[in-house]
Amino acid sequence: MRIEQRNSLRLLQWMMVASLALPLALFVFASAVSWVSIRETADREIERALDVAHEHALKVFETIDRSLSEMAEIIRDVPDAEIVAREQLLHLRLKQLVASLPQVKSAWIFDAKGHALVNSLVVPAPGIDFSDRDYFRAHAAAGDIGTYIGEALKPRPPYQGAAFFGVSRRRPSEDSGFAGVLQASVFPEYFENYYARIGREPGSYFMLGRTDGTVLARFPTVDRDIRLDPKGPIGKTIAASPTPGLITVTSPTDGIERRLGYRRLAEYPIYVGAGLETSAIRARWLSTMSQHLIFGAPATALLFALLGLALRRTRHLYFEAEKRQVAEEALKHGQRLEALGQLTGGVAHDFNNLLTVIRASVDLLRRPDLPEPRRLRYIDAISDTVTRAAKLTGQLLAFARRQTLKPEVFEVGRSVQTLAEMIGTLIGSRIEIVILGPEEPCLVNADAGQFETAIINMAVNARDAMEGRGRLTIAVGMAASLPNAAPLSQNPYGYVAVSVADTGSGIPPDQFERIFEPFFTTKQAGHGTGLGLSQVFGFARQSGGEVAVASEVGKGSIFTLYLPRTAGSGKSRQTPAADASAIAGSGMSVLVVEDNSEVGQFATDALADLGYTTRLVGSAAHALEELAVGADRFDVVFTDVVMPGMTGLELAQEIRRRHADLPVVLTSGYSHVLSEHGSHGFELLQKPYSVEQLSRVLHGMGRLRKVRRANEVI
Structure with missing residues (x-):
């Protein structure tokens, strides 16, 4: 008693220590898991926002690119003088084009000297020299560089309004020389307004910039132009890893640390960025952990106390379960030994009987004065005994589902009708046989010889149950599914059901679970091996079917063999005669x-x-x-x-x-x-x-x- 009390006190002491240490450890672990989870969630949000921003920017620039292509087609191979002559018409065309593109401020067509020939703003075009603009210099200084995206610029007087950046293309002359520039002025605020609509999470950040570090649009917005230093922390990071990814950097513009993702637009020298402030991510984590502290700490402490009390009970239950398992294993081992002994004894008994006949026949055949009729009789006895031994081996393999089947398509109803006469001779004249054929052909793909053996075994079992007098009914029909089988394992064509019903004594409940065991029989010694129903069971399972049994003591039994139905045409089986003579080889x-x-x-x-x-x-x-x-x-x-x-x-x-x-x-x-x-x-x-x-x-x-x-x- 004192030992039990001491153990109880020790348990209480450990629980008191654990009530402080374990919740603290759990809280630290939960904090780490929560931080990782919130970081991963934030990264997924950044990736989704980056996908949206990237897709939006790509569509915008592709739309502008197509508009420039349309402008190029309109004035292809048209000299400057003719463009000026058609200025009013082209102005209206460009104005209509710009009106359909909310991101575009204006569209321009420049000659080779940087003077505007046509624009979408006014007619006539102003006589201002634009050759100093970056979008003009880039095309004039080099060959065809494709689509050029310029820096953020302010309108030149007399024009006013919001800042813009140019998206331009080179105008080729007829001899592929430089004829001027096609340019669209794009609003950075168009992107900034879009980013403001999608960046509703606290700490959201979006950026659109060139590959040289020039920032074209940004959210949150700033009142000054931004150019990231290629040798700065962000520039170095992107240069070291130009492939899309997530980085944590501190912006030199506002000094805010952000979790940032970036991705380049295909075929354009533009990067799109999206991110979240790390302070916003930490705020989410602190909010989550505060909820754990407010609501989880008391519950965790109580739960831990209950778990500590349950631990003792659980150990006791495990101990009892272990003892029960040892006892069950010992019982199963004894049952396996009993079954093995019964199986070994049964096989040894039957084979010793067969070997006795063979040995006696061989000894008698060795007598020199043996009459010819007796010699032939002993030879026949050896042959019959070997056949019986082979049948016994086949029944053992059928129960183990290890016999080699020879499946063929045959009609079950016709096969049962053929067996009727043999069964009648086998079970005796005092038993009435009723054969109920199917309404339609019932074809199966199975071993026909094993099928016939199974039917005969069930008929013999029924004869013994009726003690040689009664009614035996064999019915062939269709079944949609197997009894007690999962729906997915069913045959799509259904099943052929062959039932053998008798009017015998029925099966007692205590023997119901053992009827398919090998060598289990209620018959007297020498009247049966107990392998007949085992063969039926093994044949059915190996053929993809099942055997169902229904019985009531005093009213008979019904054994139903289910085989998978198949599509096709059945052929009548022709079994060669057992005493067919050998065929000469003729030198083969x-x-x-x-x-x-x-x-x-x-x-x-x-x-x-x-x-x-x-x-x-x-x-x-x-x-x-x-x-x-x-x-x-x-x-x-x-x-x-x-x-x-x-x-x-x-x-x-x-x-x-x-x-x-x-x-x-x-x-x-x-x-x-x-x-x-x-x-x-x-x-x-x-x-x-x-x-x-x-x-x-x-x-x-x-x-x-x-x-x-x-x-x-x-």
Whole structure:
């Protein structure tokens, strides 16, 4: 008890210290974050204001430029005498032009000596010499310099009014000499009034100036001309970084520190600037922090006190949660071990039974005096047992969703009708079978053999639930979507639903969640492996569908298999007879690639007995070496998929790239690559395979190659 009290007092003491230190640290941190945020906000405002000012100035100068171009077109190749003769008409034209441009004070046409020929103000033009104006000297002293923007000037008597700066162009003569100047007088106050309208934030600043430092317009305005020294702080900064950016400088004009952005107008020797006074930015920050102090300090202190009290409770909860997690992990580990033991035991039990039959049959076949009928019976027993073992392996792979599917488009209703007779024989005559076909064709793209196996497994499960007597209803229909699936994962064509309903005992609630587990069965030992529904579950999931179950104890169950519907035409399946005889090779040459020497030797010996010429190699690298010597020596390549180094699928793709006309047949008992990505168009023979199956596949591929070569010759 004393220890707990001491800890409580220590906690209170730490909270008292923290109630002063932590809020102070939080305030300092918040101040720094707020300052950075306000600076970033101010920079964004400056960038937006600069965008607006830049766009406005660019449009103004482009408009003036187009007006000068229009003036140039009007008097192109017109001599001065004719311009004077048409002065009244040209005056009205220039006056109309200036009236449409609020930023322009007047427009002038000068001769080569600086005398005005026409202007937009008066008629006749005054006999004043303007050759000393910068906009005239710039064009007279050099060649064609394009558009020239002059310094801010005051009107020359007898003219009066606001100051202006000139935007001018050279008048070329017929021989491309200097014939005079076209000039527009622009109001700086036009820009200043515009900047005053958009610069409503305290401390706003705008500037329009030439690249030599001459300021043409400025907001806030000043009563004197301003020329920035190129060697001053602003001039040096812009010269060092002529690209657009933001800088913090102190203006030599008014001594105010500003956050300033600048940008040059395209094709014009003009910079546009926009900024905010740093004192205005600091004022925003101080206003924000004062609000934090007034409203946030008490709340922060209280919140921190509550957090301190909650910390102790949280640690206790974390401790309890950690203990619970340890217990849950131990439980899950035990469940995994139990499931693994059940799975291992079930597989071992079934395979030991199959191996017992094979071992006994082999031992009996070794007897020298064995009658021929019994010898054939033992051979058939071995063959049937291998088939059952392959089926058991297939069911395990189906549950794990790792079997290699061979999808094809087929009509579900027709397939179910074909299975009806087989199902009737399988479940017995005391069970009534009702087949409800679809109203329209229901096409799916799935493995038809696995589909039939799934239907038979569901029918057998229903038979056992009804104990051999009742009604089995198989219905095929359409479904718009999968049950309990997200909308984005649905198939656009909908789904084909195959439901198998029985009138059996139903599924107890405590067993509902385990019906798809491998080797889970309620049947007596020796009456089922518990893999039937696992195969249905794995096939549905791997095909992009689902299995739904509805059941009520005493009233039966309904298993519904959903498969994605597809567009296309279904073809009737023709399954070759299981006892079809082997096909002779007739000298056909086969390259066998198999890393398991025993399996490879079996294949080559069996093919040799049928008249095939074979060459066995143990790896894909050796196979490529054989083909490099001469690929025409072989009619077909038969390769295992799972091999060290280059896999059989990679080998087949390389052969397709190098020898496009050489067919390749793949074989595998299991490959995660094939289960996830398919066989990439290559023929696939599942292990274990019979000699008859092997000979038929190889013979078919070899005959196809001969037909292709014959067509190429024709």
